[in-house]
Amino acid sequence: MGRLQDKVAIVTGAGQGIGLAYAERFLAEGAKVVVAEINEDRAETAMKTLDGLGDVTFVRTDIASEDSAAACAAATIDAFGKLDILVNNAALYYDIQNERNDYEYLQKVFQVNLHGAWVMARACAPAMVEQRWGRIINQSSGAAYMYNMTPVGDFTEVGAFTYSQTKWGVVGLTKFLASQLGQYNITVNCIAPGVCLSDGALNTLTSERIEELRMMAAMRRTVTPADLAGAVAFFLGDDAAVVTGQVLCVDAGTHMPG
Numbered sequence: 001m002g003r004l005q006d007k008v009a010i011v012t013g014a015g016q017g018i019g020l021a022y023a024e025r026f027l028a029e030g031a032k033v034v035v036a037e038i039n040e041d042r043a044e045t046a047m048k049t050l051d052g053l054g055d056v057t058f059v060r061t062d063i064a065s066e067d068s069a070a071a072c073a074a075a076t077i078d079a080f081g082k083l084d085i086l087v088n089n090a091a092l093y094y095d096i097q098n099e100r101n102d103y104e105y106l107q108k109v110f111q112v113n114l115h116g117a118w119v120m121a122r123a124c125a126p127a128m129v130e131q132r133w134g135r136i137i138n139q140s141s142g143a144a145y146m147y148n149m150t151p152v153g154d155f156t157e158v159g160a161f162t163y164s165q166t167k168w169g170v171v172g173l174t175k176f177l178a179s180q181l182g183q184y185n186i187t188v189n190c191i192a193p194g195v196c197l198s199d200g201a202l203n204t205l206t207s208e209r210i211e212e213l214r215m216m217a218a219m220r221r222t223v224t225p226a227d228l229a230g231a232v233a234f235f236l237g238d239d240a241a242v243v244t245g246q247v248l249c250v251d252a253g254t255h256m257p258g
């Protein structure tokens, strides 16, 4: 019997990278999994990877749309009869446009990376409240604790400040949701990964930057999707039954917030 036997989990952004690794781990632990992904090509490839590992279905979902989030929650209950776990992993990361420096784009990144987690939580919470059991995991980032990534030369204007800001917001959202939902036996926790050599990181960061980040880690290493999946499995399991509102930096000792 796996740790998540017969639990039903939605993993957003499970079309590739860390979300896909979460889906694989949850299936191995006995859960039934919904791949909630906006990119159909990625989802199709992911479904081939997950084929044969357990009960898994793809529901095309845009986490930034309330209608789409509600439809995802409903489709999950249709497919598997209930909804126990939501992992808010999706974000603009691989697809982030680092060259964009305008307010419109800042709002777009907020809409997906921060508000998307709230939209999905709001859509999924009623089913969890009804059964008086639920687990929500939000995915922040070490970037939430790091604000000196953009070099400051001669001042021209305040630069783009999108990704870190949204990931810091995810920390606050976690504590807010934990406070709202605790009385219904729903825990809400947060993972802040260090640099993980997913396609997203390899596409978004230079190899020099990845090496700098590796050297900032006490353990002088990057993290793997399996490292992250293990931390998530802890939050979802019975050993963490009364752990809520917490942020766990899984980053080989890069950030050690008190």
Ligand SMILES: NC(=O)c1ccc[n+]([C@@H]2O[C@H](COP(=O)([O-])OP(=O)(O)OC[C@H]3O[C@@H](n4cnc5c(N)ncnc54)[C@H](O)[C@@H]3O)[C@@H](O)[C@H]2O)c1
Pocket (backbone or CB within 6 Å): 012, 013, 014, 015, 016, 017, 018, 019, 036, 037, 038, 039, 042, 061, 062, 063, 064, 089, 090, 091, 092, 093, 094, 095, 112, 116, 139, 140, 141, 142, 143, 192, 193, 194, 195, 196, 197, 198, 199, 200, 201
């Ligand atoms: N890789 C790292 O080093 C690292 C470090 C810290 C935090 N993170 C965070 O971990 C998570 C996963 O990282 P990754 O490297 O696998 O990123 P990724 O960009 O490769 O994967 C994110 C997935 O989310 C999907 N997505 C984007 N917008 C969506 C939307 N509106 N609705 C539904 N799905 C959407 C994408 O299509 C993609 O499949 C992200 O939240 C990222 O910010 C990653």
